[in-house]
Amino acid sequence: MADETADRPPARRPGGRSARVREQILAATAELVARDGIAGFRYEEVAEFAGVHKTSVYRNWPDREELVVEALLRYAEDLASIADTGDIHRDLVDFLLALARGLETPFGRALEQAVQPARQRSTVQAVTRILDQRVAALRRRVDTAVERGELPPVDGSFLGEMISGPAHLIVNRGMRSFTRTDAERIVAVVLAGIRATAPHA
Amino acid sequence: MADETADRPPARRPGGRSARVREQILAATAELVARDGIAGFRYEEVAEFAGVHKTSVYRNWPDREELVVEALLRYAEDLASIADTGDIHRDLVDFLLALARGLETPFGRALEQAVQPARQRSTVQAVTRILDQRVAALRRRVDTAVERGELPPVDGSFLGEMISGPAHLIVNRGMRSFTRTDAERIVAVVLAGIRATAPHA
Known part of the structure; x- marks a missing residue:
């Protein structure tokens, strides 16, 4: 964390990156739910759509229900x-x-x-x-x-x-x-x- | 038609039978539409459900659209x-x-x-x-x-x-x-x- 000083843009911070990943996952989930319905979307596809590794999806939302709820509420x-x-x-x-x-x-x-x-x-x-x-x-x-x-x-x-x-x-x-x-x-x-x-x- | 005299019950007349067949086909269609949706039902199944020959369905309703419309309107x-x-x-x-x-x-x-x-x-x-x-x-x-x-x-x-x-x-x-x-x-x-x-x- 020592290299994360004020001359770096805030968006490059680890917290910012992690927030962006979550954001991308939620957006991808909402898009897939809109396309395939709540029952139809898959974690693999969410990861692909979001441009993140599948483990990022599982780590952030171990519970499928929670991912759906959060994505829908968000959008x-x-x-x-x-x-x-x-x-x-x-x-x-x-x-x-x-x-x-x-x-x-x-x-x-x-x-x-x-x-x-x-x-x-x-x-x-x-x-x-x-x-x-x-x-x-x-x-x-x-x-x-x-x-x-x-x-x-x-x-x-x-x-x-x-x-x-x-x-x-x-x-x-x-x-x-x-x-x-x-x-x-x-x-x-x-x-x-x-x-x-x-x-x- | 000579044997179709007044001492036979009216329901046994050919017209009555043909009307009953149509009735059975419409009821079967309505039931299948309720089960499988408008796009999902098939003439073969309608005939089977109605207990009539498939040609009876085609003869009475050559047009699938008309069969659906009549069955739905009826029910x-x-x-x-x-x-x-x-x-x-x-x-x-x-x-x-x-x-x-x-x-x-x-x-x-x-x-x-x-x-x-x-x-x-x-x-x-x-x-x-x-x-x-x-x-x-x-x-x-x-x-x-x-x-x-x-x-x-x-x-x-x-x-x-x-x-x-x-x-x-x-x-x-x-x-x-x-x-x-x-x-x-x-x-x-x-x-x-x-x-x-x-x-x-």
């Missing part, structure tokens, strides 16, 4: 994020548009297909964790809106299903592309419906 | 039907429950999976026709409700996506079973939202 951040601009309508519209764009990628399609026929496989837990993460992010945002009086008390998971259900249907059917107009009118109907059906305090 | 009637009791809320709730039950069958799962990865295959048209049929039935029911003044003017396809999207999501994720409570609150929020967001006439 599904777009699907899980939701902003807080103070306007719940606007934030839900942006969330829906990001969701639809995410579902339209090869990775999103792989995720969708992985959930359905694989319900009995243990690797489906990875996908479930991503979906849970997304639901949790949305629920927190909805809770904030409720606290601020923007919305009546509402079950955030239910609200999430109400707005993302139609988006999943439209994108997965591939009947038409999902537009901002779709997002706007879905959110408008759901928020108005939740306000109109709230029990009067 | 997807539950998914497409919607009652008119005069109460749009109640009819939509029943429609949603029937939809969810349909999606939960092996046949429903095959239909769902057929739509997704098969978008480029021509056989996907069969599934699309079923879905179109369902959308058309729902749209007619919604139009009637609009004419009666139960609902403000609304795009029936949009309303269909709004109520069936969450049902598809809940059933296909398999996170929980879809209940009457789910159906009731989805329909309540969507109808209230559509009424609240309608432009004032």
Whole structure:
């Protein structure tokens, strides 16, 4: 470590190299999962795609499940994020548009297909964790809106299903592309419906 | 035909037998599509399952596409039907429950999976026709409700996506079973939202 002084670029440090290797492995895994599905990818191929030795993959992720989970979580951040601009309508519209764009990628399609026929496989837990993460992010945002009086008390998971259900249907059917107009009118109907059906305090 | 007199049971007539053969072929096709998917089934297997000669299948349906379409349409009637009791809320709730039950069958799962990865295959048209049929039935029911003044003017396809999207999501994720409570609150929020967001006439 003595030769690792400040005049070397930080990216050349051993820690940096190891981080880059992990990064390459996660990117390769995500790409292979998108191509072959969760059950289909192999460590040999991950190593080849990542340009690293197979032992690097095994050393960093002895557990296949953990590798899948980490790769998926890493590349599904777009699907899980939701902003807080103070306007719940606007934030839900942006969330829906990001969701639809995410579902339209090869990775999103792989995720969708992985959930359905694989319900009995243990690797489906990875996908479930991503979906849970997304639901949790949305629920927190909805809770904030409720606290601020923007919305009546509402079950955030239910609200999430109400707005993302139609988006999943439209994108997965591939009947038409999902537009901002779709997002706007879905959110408008759901928020108005939740306000109109709230029990009067 | 001279021996086919009124004292024979009608089911024994040649027309009846031929109708039964067609019926058996359609049932076998639907079962095989549910098991192997739209692209996977073979005429040989259909004949074997139906207990008829392979030439009967070819003679009745020279076109594979037509066989699939007819078998699917025949067994997807539950998914497409919607009652008119005069109460749009109640009819939509029943429609949603029937939809969810349909999606939960092996046949429903095959239909769902057929739509997704098969978008480029021509056989996907069969599934699309079923879905179109369902959308058309729902749209007619919604139009009637609009004419009666139960609902403000609304795009029936949009309303269909709004109520069936969450049902598809809940059933296909398999996170929980879809209940009457789910159906009731989805329909309540969507109808209230559509009424609240309608432009004032």
